[in-house]
Amino acid sequence: MLKFDEDKYRNDLTAQVNAIADGKKIADEITKQGYDNIFFVGVGGTYAMMMNFVTLAKQYTKIPVYLEQAGELVLVDNPHLTKNSLVITGSKSGDTKEIVNAEKWLKEKGIRIAAMVMSKESAVGELCDWRIPLQVFKGVEFEYLSMYGIFYGLLADNGDFPRFDEFYDQIKSNMVEGIINTQKNFDNRAEEIAKKYYNTDYQMWIGGGELWGEVYLYTMCILEEMQWLKTKAVTSAEFFHGTLELVDKDLPVFLVKSVGKYRPLDERVEAFLKKENNNLTVFDINDYMIKGFDKEFQPIISPIISTIILNGRLSKHLESHSGHDLDMRRYYRQFKY
């Protein structure tokens, strides 16, 4: 497959799966210390990835779980954020400006920080109390996996996720080869879609629930940032309250269908679009689900499925057709602003 080093990828994924045990140990330590609430703090792709956990928290726990923009967090004194809070943040590079600033601000207040970062020897790594191990820079699937140990570990320790061990067993038995196989299975379709759409003026993307972060991320951090393609992303819950009016027969529309409780909202959108639009692409996560996971766990791992087919495969084929290198930037990290 295009830009896919299977051996290296398998080794990295295996290491990331093994690191879930380290995340669980962090969770156990924090649980022992006690905490009142969890603040996810991110920006950009990392913020988008965190949306999934905040959404699923609503189905699992009474622990208050908040999501904050790192840049906004430091500008107000949120009364819920105290010394008894736990902040979970992350920066793949370890030097994201907003995250470093937020960590410094949090340290001054004596608030505990667990940070997903590749290296402890980075600004973000040095400022955090616990490093949540991240194996590689590219691939949001690694970020999701990095969070499983700490997040579901905290829930398990609180009695809210009693099947943690079974979940982890199923990951260890099925995740690595499952992720690789799904990408192989999707690759031909990725090529077809990329060929058809690499040069569009504008794409409308729709999704929701535990997959909304993925739709948000794919449009903003991949299509806009890495391919300079204009997009609109809207949730399935909101689609009928404004954005639908842009739909005509020819508009390129993409729908990512959830496998969880919010699926009926996606189905309503799909039924409408099948009548009113002739240029619809549906990514039903059910069609690409990894084998070996119980029904309960499928919505939890669904953003991994979404990210490996879209970020993992579709973007590589878009790059190949457009000739626009995914690493090319006009501005981001090109100069100070």
Place this chain on the structure above:
Amino acid sequence: MLKFDEDKYRNDLTAQVNAIADGKKIADEITKQGYDNIFFVGVGGTYAMMMNFVTLAKQYTKIPVYLEQAGELVLVDNPHLTKNSLVITGSKSGDTKEIVNAEKWLKEKGIRIAAMVMSKESAVGELCDWRIPLQVFKGVEFEYLSMYGIFYGLLADNGDFPRFDEFYDQIKSNMVEGIINTQKNFDNRAEEIAKKYYNTDYQMWIGGGELWGEVYLYTMCILEEMQWLKTKAVTSAEFFHGTLELVDKDLPVFLVKSVGKYRPLDERVEAFLKKENNNLTVFDINDYMIKGFDKEFQPIISPIISTIILNGRLSKHLESHSGHDLDMRRYYRQFKY
């Protein structure tokens, strides 16, 4: 001014300002009953309007304040939503499908509902425990004002907004004529902007903090729904993490600048855009602020300023240039879907 019946508007606004006292009475009654948390539940424009209160809550209160999509709420059992919760919802028409469904679901669970609605004799009006009076269908400024009595009333009763009476006095003294004058002052600029941009393929809109809901609403519920113009809206906090790469010298970009604590994020975006783009329109809410309000209250009323200049005036001039009636819909409420 275009499509502006000053006498009727003044009367309606005056009635809406007077109704703040009714909202405060509802707050007093609910406070007496007691409650654990507040759930704002909306969809579309009403959801967007509610974002402002949830954002400002972070500066004022320890009461947990959540925001939920009506369509999503009913699909999960959120452990924070209990008989001790208060739901604040709203539907201008009184028959919005998602809101009626959510109310029925909430009633079955015995959860109290306060609903912003024009008439008690509507589905939404009949299902709620308290009607939050709304004077007219059009104009988001009426919606914001309708929420002031109940929301800031609840905060005041909890000791979190001790200057409630001064705030209401300043509204009674300054709001009605201030809103009318600001629209008159902005009207020429609205005409210039509309003339230049009514026919664009795509517009990028940026804003944040307590104004994010307004940027979200104006792009989705006005430009997309009512003018069929393609847009991308992104927060100032996120702009630098993807969307910025779409910016070139000619792209039509619009920035709504906050007057509150999040303003530095807007200023960073503005500085960048002034260097990299020659087609930038900045709406600095400071330039249109109504006289007679203390500094503390200006961020609170800032979405009203944003909505009266954008929804109130700019959209009327867009309609006049495009010839596209703001009430024309392809789909919304045209048939069942």
